[in-house]
Amino acid sequence: MNSFLSKFSKNQSLLYKGLLFISATLLIIYFLPKGGQFKYDFDKGKPWQYENLYAPFSFTIKKDKETLEKEEKSIRDSAIPYFDKDTSAVSESLSRFSESLETSFIDSLYADKALIKNIGETILKKVMGRGITNEVHPYSESKLIYIKNGNEVEEVLYKQIYTEDDITATINSELIAYELPNTKSYLSSILERSITANVTLNSRLTEDAITSEINAINPNQGIIEKGARIIAKGEVVEGNTFKILNSLSAEYESQIWSKSNQLWLLVGYSILIALVFLMLFLFLKKYRLEIFNNNTKLTFIFFNIVLMIFLTTLIIKYNASYVYVVPLCILPLVLKAFFDPRLGLFVHVLTLLLLGFIVPNSFEYLFLQIIAGIVTILTVSELYKRANLFISVGQITFVYIVGYFAFSVIHEGNIDTIEWETLGLFIICGLVTLFAHPLIYLYEKIFGLVSDVSLLELSDTNSKLLKELSNKAPGTFHHSLNVANLAEAAANEIGANAMLVRVGALYHDIGKMKNPTMFTENQVNSINSHNELEPLESASIIIGHVIDGIEIARKHKLPDRIIDFIRTHHGTSLVYYFYKKESEQNPDVAKENFMYPGPIPFSKETAILMMADSVEAASKSLKEPTSTKINDFVEKIIDGQMEQGQFLNANVTFKEIQQIKKVLKKKLNNIYHLRVEYPE
Incomplete structure (x- = not known):
C-alpha cells in the first residue's frame, strides 16, 4: 500500500496532465457538430481541385437560404388577410340610433318620425353590412381580403369596406336618394354618432394561414440521379453547381452520422483533437519546460482553448453569421501577457485547427483569424501601456475588414453583394477585444499568474x-x-x-x-x-x-x-x-x-x-x-x-x-x- 501511495505521489503531476488532456478532448467532442465531414473542400468562385465528381447516390437539390427567403417573402406579400365582422355591432348601433332619435326628435321641425327612423335604419344596415374599420392597414384598394362573419367567409376587395373617414361622405351620398326637407343634416348627425366600426383584422388567423403556406414550401428544387456528373476538374464552383455541391455535402453528412457509424466518427474526432493537444504538449515539453511542469499554467492554457471553442459554438448555434463577433484575438493577447509571443501564436493556431470542425466557410475563417493572430502578436508590445492596446485593436479590425473585402470580391466578382453587417461584426469584435485588460486582471486573481500590467504597478517605488x-x-x-x-x-x-x-x-x-x-x-x-x-x-x-x-x-x-x-x-x-x-x-x-x-x-x-x-x-x-x-x-x-x-x-x-x-x-x-x- 505504501509503495502504491509513493508511486501515486511521484506521478500525480503526470496523472493530472493525463486527466486534463482527456477532459479537454471530451469537452471539445461534445461541442463539435453532430455530423460527418464531407470529404471535399470547396469555395464559391474557386476552381474544383479534385477529379470529376459523380453523384455517389441520388439526392435532391436543396434551395439555398436566399431562395427560401424570397419565397417566404412572396407568400407574405401575396397572403390574403382575414378580417372579423362583429355581428352584434349592427343591433347595438340600431339601439343607439333609436335612443338618439327618441331624445332629440322635434315634431315641429322634422319630417315624419317613423319615416326618418325607417330611412336611418336602412342606411345604417347597408353601411355596416359592407363593414367599417377604424384600423389603418398597408393594403391597396385592390387587395383581396377575407371577411369572416360567424362561420361564413366572404371574399371582397379591401376598398369595399369603409373606414371611419368615409362615414360622413357615405351617409350623405345615401341620403341624396330621399326627399327629406330640413331633416337630412339632422339624420346624418344621428347616424354618424350611432354607426361604429365592426370589422377588425384577425392577426392570428392571418399569420396561421401564412405559416401554413410557408411550411408547405418545398425545400427542394430538383433531383440529381446516381452517377450523374456534378462538376469537372478545374471547373469554377458557382451558380447552380454550388447549390448542388452544398446539397450533396448536407446529404452526405446526414447519411454518415447514423447510429451504426456514430462510434467510428467519434473515434475519428477523438484522434484529431488528441493530435492537436499532443502537439501542444510536445511543444511545451521541448520549448517551454517550465510551463509544462507547472500544472496551474497548463490548466490556464487548456481553459482558454476550451473557452474560445465553447463561445464560438454558442454563437454558431444561435446564428452562424455572427461567428466573427467572437474575439479570438484575445487568446494570443492574454497568453502573450502571461508567457511569450511564440506560445501565444502557437496556441492560437491550434485553437483555430479545432474550430475548423465547427465554423462555416472554414478556409476563409481560418485565413482571417490566423492573419489577425499574427497581427496581434506583432503589434501588441508593452501591453501595460493602454494606448498600445487601442492601436493594436484598430489594426486587427482593419485586417479583418480588408481580408473579408478581398474574399467577397473573389467569391462574387463585385462589391455589390458585400454584407455590411459583417463589417459591423468586426468592429464589435474589436471593441470586445478591449476587454483583455480586465480579463487579464481576473486571470491573475484566479490562477495566481502575473502579467506586465501588474509588474508595472509593483515597480512603483511609491x-x-x-x-x-x-x-x-x-x-x-x-x-x-x-x-x-x-x-x-x-x-x-x-x-x-x-x-x-x-x-x-x-x-x-x-x-x-x-x-x-x-x-x-x-x-x-x-x-x-x-x-x-x-x-x-x-x-x-x-x-x-x-x-x-x-x-x-x-x-x-x-x-x-x-x-x-x-x-x-x-x-x-x-x-x-x-x-x-x-x-x-x-x-x-x-x-x-x-x-x-x-x-x-x-x-x-x-x-x-x-x-x-x-x-x-x-x-x-x-x-x-x-x-x-x-x-x-x-x-x-x-x-x-x-x-x-x-x-x-x-x-x-x-x-x-x-x-x-x-x-x-x-x-x-x-x-x-x-x-x-x-x-x-
Whole structure:
C-alpha cells in the first residue's frame, strides 16, 4: 500500500496532465457538430481541385437560404388577410340610433318620425353590412381580403369596406336618394354618432394561414440521379453547381452520422483533437519546460482553448453569421501577457485547427483569424501601456475588414453583394477585444499568474511596501534600486523579461526590514552589531532575511513569481565571512549551518538577479576601483557561482552568462567612474 501511495505521489503531476488532456478532448467532442465531414473542400468562385465528381447516390437539390427567403417573402406579400365582422355591432348601433332619435326628435321641425327612423335604419344596415374599420392597414384598394362573419367567409376587395373617414361622405351620398326637407343634416348627425366600426383584422388567423403556406414550401428544387456528373476538374464552383455541391455535402453528412457509424466518427474526432493537444504538449515539453511542469499554467492554457471553442459554438448555434463577433484575438493577447509571443501564436493556431470542425466557410475563417493572430502578436508590445492596446485593436479590425473585402470580391466578382453587417461584426469584435485588460486582471486573481500590467504597478517605488522598505532600511532600498538597474540592463541584453527582473530586484531584500541594522548597508555609524554575536548566530540572522522576506511578501500578497526572486537570490551559497570566522575558532564546523536554504535559480531572470545582487553588494568593498579591478572582480564572483552549480537549473547558456558579465562590468564602470579633479 505504501509503495502504491509513493508511486501515486511521484506521478500525480503526470496523472493530472493525463486527466486534463482527456477532459479537454471530451469537452471539445461534445461541442463539435453532430455530423460527418464531407470529404471535399470547396469555395464559391474557386476552381474544383479534385477529379470529376459523380453523384455517389441520388439526392435532391436543396434551395439555398436566399431562395427560401424570397419565397417566404412572396407568400407574405401575396397572403390574403382575414378580417372579423362583429355581428352584434349592427343591433347595438340600431339601439343607439333609436335612443338618439327618441331624445332629440322635434315634431315641429322634422319630417315624419317613423319615416326618418325607417330611412336611418336602412342606411345604417347597408353601411355596416359592407363593414367599417377604424384600423389603418398597408393594403391597396385592390387587395383581396377575407371577411369572416360567424362561420361564413366572404371574399371582397379591401376598398369595399369603409373606414371611419368615409362615414360622413357615405351617409350623405345615401341620403341624396330621399326627399327629406330640413331633416337630412339632422339624420346624418344621428347616424354618424350611432354607426361604429365592426370589422377588425384577425392577426392570428392571418399569420396561421401564412405559416401554413410557408411550411408547405418545398425545400427542394430538383433531383440529381446516381452517377450523374456534378462538376469537372478545374471547373469554377458557382451558380447552380454550388447549390448542388452544398446539397450533396448536407446529404452526405446526414447519411454518415447514423447510429451504426456514430462510434467510428467519434473515434475519428477523438484522434484529431488528441493530435492537436499532443502537439501542444510536445511543444511545451521541448520549448517551454517550465510551463509544462507547472500544472496551474497548463490548466490556464487548456481553459482558454476550451473557452474560445465553447463561445464560438454558442454563437454558431444561435446564428452562424455572427461567428466573427467572437474575439479570438484575445487568446494570443492574454497568453502573450502571461508567457511569450511564440506560445501565444502557437496556441492560437491550434485553437483555430479545432474550430475548423465547427465554423462555416472554414478556409476563409481560418485565413482571417490566423492573419489577425499574427497581427496581434506583432503589434501588441508593452501591453501595460493602454494606448498600445487601442492601436493594436484598430489594426486587427482593419485586417479583418480588408481580408473579408478581398474574399467577397473573389467569391462574387463585385462589391455589390458585400454584407455590411459583417463589417459591423468586426468592429464589435474589436471593441470586445478591449476587454483583455480586465480579463487579464481576473486571470491573475484566479490562477495566481502575473502579467506586465501588474509588474508595472509593483515597480512603483511609491507603493506601500517599498516605502516601508525605504523608511526602515534605506541602505537596502538603495541597494535594491542599483540591483534593479543592473539586472534590467542584463535582461535586455539576453532577451529575458526585463520588467519581471526589475520588480524581482526591487523586492528581493524586503526581509531585511525585520533586522535592518544587522546589514552593513543600513549601519549609519562604525558600530557593527555582529561584533557582539557568535558567528553562527550572525549567519542565521543573515540567512533568515530570505525566510523573513517570503513571509512579508505573502503577507502583502505579492505574486509567486516575485516571491521566487526572494527565495532564490542567494541560492545555496555560503555566508563565507561568518563561516571563515567560525572555522578559525572551530575547525570541525558544519558547513551546512552557514548555507542559504535555496533553492537555486530556475530561470534566466532569477539567475540574472543572483549575479547582479552579488556583484552590486560586493562592489562596495572595492577600494580605489579601476576598470581592471572591476573586470576581475565580476569574473571572480560569477565564475565562483558557476563552480558552486548555482545556475544548473536556470535556462541560461554560457554565452548569455558572458553577455551578462559584459553588461555588469560596463554598468559598474559607469557607476565608479571618477571625475576629473578641478583646481579650487
